[in-house]
Amino acid sequence: MTVHHVLRAVENVRGVAVHTPILSAAAFNERLGRTVWVKAENQQLTGSFKMRGAYSALAAMDPARRSRGVICASSGNHALALAQAARLFDVPAIVVVPEDVPTVKKQMMGVLGACIVTYGRRTGRRDAVVHQFAHRHGMTIVPSADDAWVIAGAGTVAWEMIQEVPDLAAILVPVGGGGLAAGTALAATGHPRLHVFGVEPAVADDTYRSFQAGERISIPPPVTIADGLGHAEPAALAFDINRRLLAGVVTVPEEAIAEAMAYLWRHYRLAAEPSGAVAFAGLLHAPERLPDGPVGVVVSGGNVDWSTYRHLLDTAMPRLENDAATVLH
Incomplete structure (x- = not known):
């Protein structure tokens, strides 16, 4: 795969995917000592970047094959995106999701007309x-x-960022299966000063371990608040791209993810799901890993149950208040 796949995907999703805003906050930039640009993919159709890849894949598919319907397995957001894409193409869709998928995601799948099949996350x-x-x-x-056109569609996020902020020194993206990271890395080729970093929960560090080993490593099914990133092994095609093109992989603790959600709300008024806030957590947790210059961060999704969101922000906000008081003092 090359950047040309991403450029084809740009045309595939044009007029369908939302060109989401890229935001900056002066107060946070001053606090961090660098300019940060946040790509608000939580404002994308179906609430995450996944719509780009799902629609790109269906657009590239042979029409006769597509008419028979599509099916996927997903922790939630990809299933939502495929349901929406299938609806736009007027073809049937089946989505296979964990029994404990967040309620907000499951309800939206039903509204979009997908047939929902559940499985046990640990036993199914x-x-x-x-x-x-x-x-x-x-x-x-x-x-x-693990699909070329899904990866290329995901890469359209970074392509938009680079068009708007061409002097980015780094882009941080969350890593689950690795498709968004791979698409971002492909979009960044031709920009030698631009470094792409993947960020994943420390308790779901299959990509980090795979990077260290130089081959895909499987871990036991992880439990993390970032439910969309709870993968046990990187996707094969995505990992092949990522191990060649990523500048590195950063892991973050669970509490850093909750703090990132709080920072995103306070400074950008963005409601991010835990998985969507992981890349921002990497910015907060390991800024020393990044080169000097402006940094782009992908907030990949915002599909979170209200009770979960409120609990995590209530937990994290006091730490932000203490941090702010220390900085001011």
């Missing part, structure tokens, strides 16, 4: 279920990260 054979339904109904599987 997710991929076997997907292949069984795909074979039975003649549907095409659209992976969340």
Whole structure:
């Protein structure tokens, strides 16, 4: 894959995907001592960047094949995106999701007309279920990260950022299966001074461990507040791209993710889900890893149950108040 796949995806999603805002906050820039640009993909259709990849994949698909329907496995956001894309193309969709998928995501899938199949996150054979339904109904599987056009669609996020802020020194993106990181890295090729970093929860560090080993490593199914990043192994195609093109992978503790959600609300008025705030957590937790210059951060999604969001912000806000008081003193 090359940057040309991303450019093709730009055309695929034009007029469908929202060109989301890129935001900066003077108070936070002053606090951090550098300019930060936040890409608000929580304002994308279906509430996350995933719409770009799902629609790109269906747009590139043979029409006869597409008409038989599509199916995916997902922790939530990719399923939502595929349901929306399938609706726009007027084809059937089945989404296979964990039993504990956040309620807000599950409700939206139903509204979009997808057939919902659930599995046990720790005991269910997710991929076997997907292949069984795909074979039975003649549907095409659209992976969340292990697909060239899904990756290329995800790369349109970074392409927009680079067009608006061409002097970025680094872009931070969350890493689950690795599709967004791979698409971002492809979009950044041709910009040798631009470094792309993946960020993932420390308790779901399959990509970090894989980077250290030089090959894909599997970990036990992780438990993290960032439910969209709870992968046990990187996607094969995405990892092949990431190990060649990423500048590095940063891991962050759970409390840093909650603090990032609070900072995003306080300074940018963005309501991010935990997975969507992970890249910002990397900025807060390991700024020394980044080169000098403006930094771009992808807030990848905002689909979070209100009770979870309120609890995490209530937990994190007192730490922000103490931090602000220390800085002022």
